[in-house]
Amino acid sequence: MYDRFIKEMIEMSCRVGQMPDYTQGGGGNTSVKFDDKLMAVKASGCKLCDITEKDGFVVVDYAKVRQYYKTVDLTEKRDFYKESSQFVKDNMVKLEGLNEGRPSIEAGFHSLLEKYVIHTHSVYGNLLCCTKEGESIAKELFENSQYRYLWLPYIAPGFYLTLEIQKQIELMGCIPNIIFMGSHGVIITAKTLDEAEKINDYVSQSIRKKLNITELYGDVSVKMESEGVYVSNTPRLIAYLKGKEYTDEWFDSNILYPDQAAYLLGEVTTKNAEKKARIDLSSGITKYYVSYKEALTLEESICAFLFIMDEAKKNNLETYTMKDEDIAFIMGWEGEAYRKAMLNKK
Ligand SMILES: [Zn+2]
Incomplete structure (x- = not known):
């Protein structure tokens, strides 16, 4: 019907x-x-x-x-x-x-x-x-x-x-x-x-x-390296990361919107820590230690976030981050978990 x-x-x-x-x-x-x-x-x-x-x-x-x-x-x-x-x-x-x-x-x-x-x-x-x-x-x-x-x-x-x-x-x-x-x-x-x-x-x-964005966004993809390990395959994302000096703290303290928090908060490292998304800044390549589906979600999320940061900078726009209490609400953190998460963030 x-x-x-x-x-x-x-x-x-x-x-x-x-x-x-x-x-x-x-x-x-x-x-x-x-x-x-x-x-x-x-x-x-x-x-x-x-x-x-x-x-x-x-x-x-x-x-x-x-x-x-x-x-x-x-x-x-x-x-x-x-x-x-x-x-x-x-x-x-x-x-x-x-x-x-x-x-x-x-x-x-x-x-x-x-x-x-x-x-x-x-x-x-x-x-x-x-x-x-x-x-x-x-x-x-x-x-x-x-x-x-x-x-x-x-x-x-x-x-x-x-x-x-x-x-x-x-x-x-x-x-x-x-x-x-x-x-x-x-x-x-x-x-x-x-x-x-x-x-x-x-x-x-x-x-x-x-905002003078003329280039197409392009495809976002990951390829399999071995079982449970996927590698970034998105030229745009690799270019955003290569040679940069981003830190884990930078990723965790620039949360712009709820899905970024839900997918990326605490999951991204540039120091090869035991996290889901591990970025090698010298090559710009990220490796994901998760399933294919989750690797693609992480790749898409990091790429979207860096696109916004990059285009905002080019256009002299000042990004603002979500408030701690709003992030905590999205993450379902309460009491001790909230304090612990915020401590790790700093
Ligand atoms: Zn929504």
């Missing part, structure tokens, strides 16, 4: 999921609304390009999720992060032939938006979202464009981010097509798939033009 929309969901997800400048590892998510009740949204932990008819997405009663956010009583102190994600889980609808999954933690904001939603951690979008000058550049580029845009300061993914987007939609009196989320990424939404992809492209191209 929903075949057409599921096909669109797969196509859309594959297109952005294949581009390492838009998504790294399992980051980013997409959704399609079938009607005024049901929505397909990417499953948590899954890669966008791995979505098939059977796997990688879940179906949620988004009308109920909308209703939840509209009526939630904030006066009572509760764990709204947990409650809201449980609510989404409880309102999943089992489609025949679809394997089970958990809805993305970002399913809440998908519920509030137009029929098609593409959310990525695009390196172009994040050049604005992770720099002090980004908000004014976004204004200059998109204020007078044919699309409505919204700029949000950082809010951790989940309940409060969805609540804020709901509030802004009410204030604007419309659903913005482009949402920049500080220290996080970009959401594009439209009534048709063509339009959503067009806007996604338009946003990236506008930023590329403004």
Whole structure:
């Protein structure tokens, strides 16, 4: 019954999921609304390009999720992060032939938006979202464009981010097509798939033009050296690293957005320490001591991070890092683990 929309969901997800400048590892998510009740949204932990008819997405009663956010009583102190994600889980609808999954933690904001939603951690979008000058550049580029845009300061993914987007939609009196989320990424939404992809492209191209980025991002890949050991195979990344003087502390103290923390924090070394990603700065080559899938995620994540640092520097943009408490929240650190992690960071 929903075949057409599921096909669109797969196509859309594959297109952005294949581009390492838009998504790294399992980051980013997409959704399609079938009607005024049901929505397909990417499953948590899954890669966008791995979505098939059977796997990688879940179906949620988004009308109920909308209703939840509209009526939630904030006066009572509760764990709204947990409650809201449980609510989404409880309102999943089992489609025949679809394997089970958990809805993305970002399913809440998908519920509030137009029929098609593409959310990525695009390196172009994040050049604005992770720099002090980004908000004014976004204004200059998109204020007078044919699309409505919204700029949000950082809010951790989940309940409060969805609540804020709901509030802004009410204030604007419309659903913005482009949402920049500080220290996080970009959401594009439209009534048709063509339009959503067009806007996604338009946003990236506008930023590329403004920041004078002419070179293509290029492929990102790793090759196998031996069982459980993979080697960097991305010319862009090798060039970023070769001859530089980066330290482990530099990698761990320049966390720009949540996925970078989730994938890279504490995992990168230039001193051949016992870590997952070991960089040899004299050759620029990184070796990964993990599975193929994880090696590729690490390669994509390091490349995206260094692209942002490099282009920001070229354009005299000042990057800002996430706050310690926001990183701790993303990493699920509490009490002792938090203190220990922060100690290691310094
Ligand atoms: Zn995100």
